[in-house]
Amino acid sequence: MASGLCDNCVQLLKELQSHVRSVCRELRGVVRSFQRTNTYDLYALQLSYKDDETPLLHQACLESLHRFAASENIELQRAAALHYLHLSHLDCPLPDAFLEPIMTLLFSADLDVQKTISLSLVNLIVKNNVCKEWVIELGMLVPLLELLQSGDPITQCHSCACLALLTSSESNRDAIVADGIMPLLVLAKSYDPHVQQNAVWALLHLTQSDCSTRMLCQAGAIPVLVLLLQSSDSAIQFYSCCALCNIAGVEEHHSKLLSIGHHFLLKSLLTLTSSSVHKNSVQACRCLQLLSKNVLIQEQLMELDCVSPLKALLNSSTPAWTESAITLLSTLSAHPPNTEALVSEGMLDVIGQRLHHHRSSSIIITHSSSIITHLSSLCMGQQAVMESLCLSGLLSVLEAPSTSDETLLHVTSCLHGLMTSDALKSKLSAIMTSQHVSGLVKLSGHTRNPQLSYASAAIISQVEMTGEIIQLLRPHYSCMSKYLLDFLKEQDIKIQQLGIATVLNLKKDGEFSALLVNSELENQLWKMHSQTEETRRLLIQLLPSSSLDPQLIQDRY
16 A cells, blocks of 8 residues: 655655754744743753754653643744654654643644644654554544645645544544545545645545445545546556555445446546556556456456557566556456457467566466466467467476476466367477476476376376477486376376376387386286276176166266
8 A cells, every 4th residue: 555745745844854953943042032021931841952952851841832832822832833843853752641732733723833733743653653543542633634624735735644644543544534534535636736645645545444445435435536547646646546446346336436427437547557657557457457357347348448558568578567467367368258359459479478578477477377278268369379479488487496386387287278279289299398398297296286296297198299209208207107106096086097198198109118017007007907897897786787878877977
């Protein structure tokens, strides 16, 4: 989620920090003036504003701050506010007792006091020098909400920042959401971009819980946030898009998100995917991906030609852009009506290239495998896979030493699925290298991950035993015999059958057939054969002869 202050607040902090010494000199002058007029007890307050000296946070100082904050003398209030501004720049916690004068100063009728004390509170919260929960419990929410309606952009900016920082605490959201939504929605439409930024930032934090998100939607936040996607301010675009992502994560809100006419939300998000601001483009893709779980929305996206901007993102050299786009495309490709259009748009050509350029990204590899699997369900998709770099890209993942088991499982499962096509099987067999074969053999005996072992061995069981492949496999016959023996001893019939199919395929090489004679592997095969025969004999005795008719068995299952 977003964090930090808006540009305006950061600038103010820098300016105030650079002028803090002059402010301190001004405060010393005020102190001397008050001393001369007998309205201020210098001993009681003991404010030390020398260059390297920290103001003392003792009881007498606290009592003086209470008197200054409660005074009707505006100069005294300003002095107290300036003192808190100095305290807010220090790297030390502020005792809870010192929050009470802040509460009083927030209610001040003087605009300068409001600006100074609200900025002081922002600084204190940012540095975690005050307890957020105690700020709310003390009742500061009331004056902060009033400051939202002050009419002064700087004061509104500071109070919005305070609320945004306070809503980052889960326990505070319920207290803020009831009375804070409407003022924040009003300021989200402000003509001042800095006020808008902090207002939308606060709204973003309110979308971090289901309850407050629901209240936001009921209050009409969705049209406001959607409209802000077209803001000229990139920070406002980002905050509103993040908020919409959180809302889109709850399916019950999808109808409201799509109720704005003429696909306005989807069009705005698609436009934002082409943003030059990296984080905005990524968030827009993420929001579309969340929405695309709805099949109706997928259809609308395809009608809006969503593929073109996503292909542009895929061609980016920045992995994060590619990852966000490919995640959305993976979701779209899983819906059969979309597959033909995606193949026609040349998606497989782009996917093949990405596999070669981003072999270190598990997200890109995983979703590329899914897209290839989905699109190869069509004949035209299989042809596109043949003509693209997809096959070599998938095989190249086997060469990467640091690829996780989970990622390898996606790749090997995809390759296994492609082997069902004779044309793809021939192409794969033709481009395999010794590294690819070594990798598959090693993974086939990978006992820590049975699924990965099965998928890898299944590829070998179907590979075409050409002269080139035989030469690549021969150095591994001993290793393969070991894992095949384990397969045949498994209780799982599916794994036993894979072992048998692999042996049958390897026997096309006379050298493997010779190794098989009188081996432990052959003995296990004969043992399985006798067990199968015994099972068949017992079934004949148990079941009526008519029920063992092969055609009847096939019809039954």
